[in-house]
Amino acid sequence: MKEIILQIDASKSLPLGEVGGAVPLPHILFLSTALFFIGMYGLFTRRNMITMLMAVELILNSVNINFVAFNKFLYPGKLDGIFFTIFIITIAAAEAAVAIAIIINLYRSHNSIDVEGAEELKY
Amino acid sequence: MSAIQIIFWFLSALAIVSALMVLISKNPVHSVLWLIMVFFAISGHYILLNAQFLAIVNLIVYAGAIMVLFLFVIMLMNLNNESEPQKNVWMRLAGAVSGGCLLMILVSLVRQAIEINNKVAEMKVGDIGLIGNLGKALFKDYLVPFEISSVLFLSAMVGAIVIGKKN
Numbered sequence: 001m002k003e004i005i006l007q008i009d010a011s012k013s014l015p016l017g018e019v020g021g022a023v024p025l026p027h028i029l030f031l032s033t034a035l036f037f038i039g040m041y042g043l044f045t046r047r048n049m050i051t052m053l054m055a056v057e058l059i060l061n062s063v064n065i066n067f068v069a070f071n072k073f074l075y076p077g078k079l080d081g082i083f084f085t086i087f088i089i090t091i092a093a094a095e096a097a098v099a100i101a102i103i104i105n106l107y108r109s110h111n112s113i114d115v116e117g118a119e120e121l122k123y
Numbered sequence: 124m125s126a127i128q129i130i131f132w133f134l135s136a137l138a139i140v141s142a143l144m145v146l147i148s149k150n151p152v153h154s155v156l157w158l159i160m161v162f163f164a165i166s167g168h169y170i171l172l173n174a175q176f177l178a179i180v181n182l183i184v185y186a187g188a189i190m191v192l193f194l195f196v197i198m199l200m201n202l203n204n205e206s207e208p209q210k211n212v213w214m215r216l217a218g219a220v221s222g223g224c225l226l227m228i229l230v231s232l233v234r235q236a237i238e239i240n241n242k243v244a245e246m247k248v249g250d251i252g253l254i255g256n257l258g259k260a261l262f263k264d265y266l267v268p269f270e271i272s273s274v275l276f277l278s279a280m281v282g283a284i285v286i287g288k289k290n
Contacts, residue, residue, distance in 0.1 A: 022243040023131045028168070029233045031135045037226040038142045044218030050151055050197060054158050057189070058142055061165050072172045079260050082174050082252060089184050090272045094279035096189045100196055101287035107200055
């Protein structure tokens with residue numbers, strides 16, 4: 001996969017850490033970490049299946065921020081992080097479609113989407 | 124503090140406050156609307172991080188398609204404050220403790236990572252994230268993952284229809 005390295009914009013990307021208007025990398029990592037654990041707390045505490053799915057989307061987005069930030073800060077001339085993010089968005093869309101089909105089926109059979117009520121597969 | 128930094132702090136605060144409101148608000152419709160606010164803030168971050176096409180894709184796919192699907196399902200099931208299940212206090216405490224511990228560990232790890240601590244990049248400059256560059260790379264270097272993702276979409280569509288249809 002070495003051929004992935006692109007040289008489209010490498011000459012135009014600025015040298016690191018020169019001018020004002022710059023944000024250090026740990027700040028963005030703190031933001032994505034905070035979003036990740038807010039999403040994780042939601043996944044732990046909410047029992048509504050749609051809200052749990054929303055927490056999962058929050059977690060996926062925090063990971064996306066990480067990918068884009070590392071791409072920008074460490075390899076400004078390449079596109080790998082951006083493509084990872086695009087494929088994560090793709091998979092998130094497919095996952096949301098299948099999960100919502102499952103939720104509708106659950107609602108049809110149990111008349112609620114509380115995950116505590118769906119425990120037939122447990123035993 | 125320059126304008127870019129002010130925008131960065133504003134977007135970060137907006138993202139975190141909206142993400143908290145997603146969990147705090149009892150009504151699922153309000154949760155979805157706050158989540159759309161989170162996605163707008165994250166798209167602003169993408170623009171600052173020089174991924175312009177990704178920002179638009181994030182808005183169209185997440186805020187436009189997935190969230191509308193969520194809203195549609197919530198309104199179809201007629202969820203509201205009353206149908207929100209009662210939360211277990213111990214479960215909330217366990218979630219807060221474990222999430223907080225992991226958050227602390229990750230934050231301290233990031234603070235100790237010396238190699239990345241002095242990395243500073245100029246925001247909002249460069250055109251690497253524009254659609255022309257992305258398209259060239261997508262149809263040359265990432266052709267196989269692109270096709271595989273189309274197969275994934277086909278299988279997800281078939282799976283959603285099979286799961287969702289009536290017996």
